[in-house]
Amino acid sequence: MAGRTITDEIIAARGGRPEIIIRRSSRRHRTVSARMEGESVLVMVPMGMPKAEQNRQVMELVDKVTRSRARQRLGATQEELTRRARRLCRTHLEPQVGHPVEITSVRWVSNQNTRWGSCTPATGQIRLSDRMVGFPAWVIDHVLAHELCHLVEATHNRHFHELLAGFPDAQRAEGFLNGYQWAVSEGSDSPEHHPDDPSVQSS
Secondary structure, eight states, X not given: OTTOBOOOEEEOOBTTBOOEEEEEETTOSSOOEEEEETTEEEEEEETTOOHHHHHHHHHHHHHHHHHHHHHHHHTOOHHHHHHHHHHHIIIXXXXXXXXXXXXXXXXXXXXXXXXXXXXXXXXXXXXXXXGGTTSOHHHHHHXXXXXXXXXXXXXXXXXXXXXXXXXXXXXXXHHHHHHHHHHHTTTOOOOOOOTTSOOOOOO
């Protein structure tokens, strides 16, 4: 029968993910969608979608929906992130370089799964991976500091590291990020990376 649905599949909450309700429908042919339903995530999938492809898309969408909700709960808007970056810059970077550093915007993005942050020095724009939503403030500040230093020095040379050393909690934050990466990689050995180095990281 057209539009017929079958029994929902329920995946219990675990590992920081909420309960997932997978609902298959013959009305859907290719697209997958997800939304919050109370404290659960409801995912609508086509009836005949292969299981492996379904699992991949479901987890990607669940992570995207939950990160979006976490951003809303934290109230970490673009304006607030930009003010935070400017405070860090005035306190720790500008005294080192002796001139103002232009920051036009800082925002969360959902398409950075291989780095924690990135920036465009020519425009003063900084982007932070929304995988960090919920991380301690001093870890996010470290990634911000890293990108702020790149607004002055594009490469990871000696001058860059001297600038970054002027910010607090650098080693502590790097340890947190490397530990997180080790955990989500299920303990596999991997080299340390800078916050904006391309590297294979689980999302």
